[in-house]
Amino acid sequence: MTQTAASAPAESACAALVPAMTRICGPDGVITDPAELRTYECDGLTSHRTAPALVVLPATAGQVAAVVRECAAAGVPFVARGSGTGLSGGAMPRADGVLIVTSRMRAIIEIDRASRRAIVEPGVTNLSVSKAAEPFGLFYAPDPSSQVICSVGGNVAENSGGAHCLKHGFTVNHVTGLEIVTPAGELTWLGDGTGASPGYDLLGAFTGSEGTLGVVTKIVVKLTPLPEAVTTLLAAYATMSEGGAAVSSIISHGILPAAIEMMDALSIEAAEAAVHCRYPEGAGAVLIVELDGPSPEVEAETAVVRELCEAAGATEIRTAAGAAERAVIWAGRKSAFAAVGRISPAYIVQDGVVPRTALPAVLGKIAELSAATPGVRVANVFHAGDGNLHPLVLYDDSSPGATEAAEEVSGRILDLCIEHGGSITGEHGVGVDKSKYMPRMFADDDLDTMQMVRCAFNPANLCNPGKVFPTPRLCGEVPGVHRGAPHPAVASGEAELF
Numbered sequence: 001m002t003q004t005a006a007s008a009p010a011e012s013a014c015a016a017l018v019p020a021m022t023r024i025c026g027p028d029g030v031i032t033d034p035a036e037l038r039t040y041e042c043d044g045l046t047s048h049r050t051a052p053a054l055v056v057l058p059a060t061a062g063q064v065a066a067v068v069r070e071c072a073a074a075g076v077p078f079v080a081r082g083s084g085t086g087l088s089g090g091a092m093p094r095a096d097g098v099l100i101v102t103s104r105m106r107a108i109i110e111i112d113r114a115s116r117r118a119i120v121e122p123g124v125t126n127l128s129v130s131k132a133a134e135p136f137g138l139f140y141a142p143d144p145s146s147q148v149i150c151s152v153g154g155n156v157a158e159n160s161g162g163a164h165c166l167k168h169g170f171t172v173n174h175v176t177g178l179e180i181v182t183p184a185g186e187l188t189w190l191g192d193g194t195g196a197s198p199g200y201d202l203l204g205a206f207t208g209s210e211g212t213l214g215v216v217t218k219i220v221v222k223l224t225p226l227p228e229a230v231t232t233l234l235a236a237y238a239t240m241s242e243g244g245a246a247v248s249s250i251i252s253h254g255i256l257p258a259a260i261e262m263m264d265a266l267s268i269e270a271a272e273a274a275v276h277c278r279y280p281e282g283a284g285a286v287l288i289v290e291l292d293g294p295s296p297e298v299e300a301e302t303a304v305v306r307e308l309c310e311a312a313g314a315t316e317i318r319t320a321a322g323a324a325e326r327a328v329i330w331a332g333r334k335s336a337f338a339a340v341g342r343i344s345p346a347y348i349v350q351d352g353v354v355p356r357t358a359l360p361a362v363l364g365k366i367a368e369l370s371a372a373t374p375g376v377r378v379a380n381v382f383h384a385g386d387g388n389l390h391p392l393v394l395y396d397d398s399s400p401g402a403t404e405a406a407e408e409v410s411g412r413i414l415d416l417c418i419e420h421g422g423s424i425t426g427e428h429g430v431g432v433d434k435s436k437y438m439p440r441m442f443a444d445d446d447l448d449t450m451q452m453v454r455c456a457f458n459p460a461n462l463c464n465p466g467k468v469f470p471t472p473r474l475c476g477e478v479p480g481v482h483r484g485a486p487h488p489a490v491a492s493g494e495a496e497l498f
């Protein structure tokens with residue numbers, strides 16, 4: 001476990017900010033009690049913990065801006081936090097900094113039926129947007145499995161995905177405007193809310209920047225018409241490779257389901273123990289395929305998908321008869337991360353991507369890795385349609401050396417993803433957890449160029465420092481192989497360091 005203690009000067013810098021923060025957020029909007037501060041010491045990545053020096057709970061965008069201005073003037077780092085469900089330590093606080101929590105900013109400001117859009121505050125939970133839009137025949141498409149609790153502000157920062165992103169796209173495809181507070185404390189808008197603003201795509205750059213470019217205070221999201229029909233199929237297979245073959249076959253037939261999810265025997269066992277989802281007994285793999293759209297299209301495609309699943313060797317195929325049965329099928333999948341806690345004392349949730357065609361090879365190698373590591377098992381539950389793996393590395397943290405062995409397996413899985421042309425993260429972000437893997441995927445030039453974007457928004461590096469990048473650098477430093485020589489982009493006049 002990584003634990004950081006606050007240094008005395010840092011504590012006093014934050015202590016000096018308490019009167020100003022209390023004036024801005026009110027006495028009930030500032031937390032200084034050490035026991036209460038510990039509530040915020042980690043996000044969903046509980047192996048990394050640091051209690052913040054100070055927590056503020058602003059209620060308006062103006063208050064966020066005033067808080068950030070105070071931090072900027074005092075040179076105090078700050079981190080934004082939504083619901084704290086992130087799995088890469090992105091919202092992990094700084095021991096010498098202020099944590100800005102958006103849980104008091106939960107207004108759905110507007111649902112505009114005609115323009116099919118909503119304007120929401122950052123602390124609004126993902127699912128509540130869809131609930132508010134439902135009476136208008138609309139929904140908010142990105143659906144992380146944590147959607148009951150995670151915030152839309154957190155979704156923007158992580159560019160979150162979910163089961164239905166295969167067809168409907170990620171958060172970045174559904175955000176058309178952001179009100180942000182810059183790291184200097186200025187309120188401004190990125191994007192005009194129509195998705196058609198000219199100029200550089202700063203909205204696209206900000207979405208997925210993991211809280212390193214500013215604090216989101218309002219979000220304009222697209223709403224999607226509720227589909228006329230939805231069919232959910234569950235297909236069971238003896239082996240993962242048969243299930244994988246069914247996925248390839250469906251996609252190569254030109255069918256784009258809303259979701260294709262896959263679970264292996266270990267994750268089926270865990271889900272069954274947790275939520276009694278009644279998946280076929282003894283299955284080596286289950287595939288969940290959901291089709292949505294106009295009724296005739298869904299009906300025709302369902303018939304084809306059934307045939308393709310059968311041809312790939314399905315031992316059983318069930319079609320949900322209605323919403324209740326659909327909910328039971330999804331309960332198993334959506335509970336899978338938490339469910340493995342029933343069959344293992346500790347586990348790491350990994351997130352990597354491979355090209356869909358590489359799934360069988362990579363899953364085979366993960367199985368070999370797990371078999372070769374005593375005390376470590378890997379359960380696989382993943383978005384099969386887009387090759388986004390979520391291997392759950394199970395171990396007993398009371399057993400000497402098991403944590404290190406699990407971390408080794410977890411890192412090797414990311415190497416496999418890179419070796420097969422994939423990525424070290426699909427949707428959970430880099431945060432603190434994966435910053436050390438960035439150089440395995442990106443060359444120094446790539447990382448330097450990313451730093452230039454960070455510097456353009458966040459030159460003092462006070463906004464969520466120490467995340468995403470392997471070694472924190474200040475703007476103006478000439479990093480990596482270019483030490484002493486200009487970066488090629490600078491030499492060519494395309495960019496400047498400041």
Ligand SMILES: Cc1cc2nc3c(=O)[nH]c(=O)nc-3n(C[C@H](O)[C@H](O)[C@H](O)COP(=O)(O)OP(=O)(O)OC[C@H]3O[C@@H](n4cnc5c(N)ncnc54)[C@H](O)[C@@H]3O)c2cc1C
Binds near residue numbers: 079081085160338427
């Ligand atoms: C059981 C479980 C299932 C999950 N399933 C999925 C899934 O299917 N798909 C998926 O993509 N993720 C999933 N996640 C990960 C997580 O829920 C998402 O990353 C989510 O978007 C985080 O939202 P949050 O409000 O909890 O953000 P936090 O954890 O509070 O913060 C996440 C990041 O966002 C930044 N941030 C938060 N608010 C703001 C703001 N207002 N302005 C700027 N930066 C901000 C933080 O600094 C941090 O870097 C899952 C997590 C769990 C625990």
